[in-house]
Amino acid sequence: MSEQPxxxxxxxxxxxxxxxxxVMMLHQA
Incomplete structure (x- = not known):
């Protein structure tokens, strides 16, 4: 889990x- 911009x-x-x-929601979207 890295905080990548x-x-x-x-x-x-x-x-x-x-x-x-x-973050997960945005990644899944």
């Missing part, structure tokens, strides 16, 4: 919420 939304979610939930 794939998209601006992912970066904001990872930096703001810092949770695997939003």
């Amino acid at each position: 794939i998209s601006p939304t992912v970066q904001l979610n990872t930096r703001g919420l810092r949770c695997p939930e939003p």
Whole structure:
């Protein structure tokens, strides 16, 4: 599990919420 800046939304979610939930949802989408 690495915090890679794939998209601006992912970066904001990872930096703001810092949770695997939003990241997983974005990855699955």
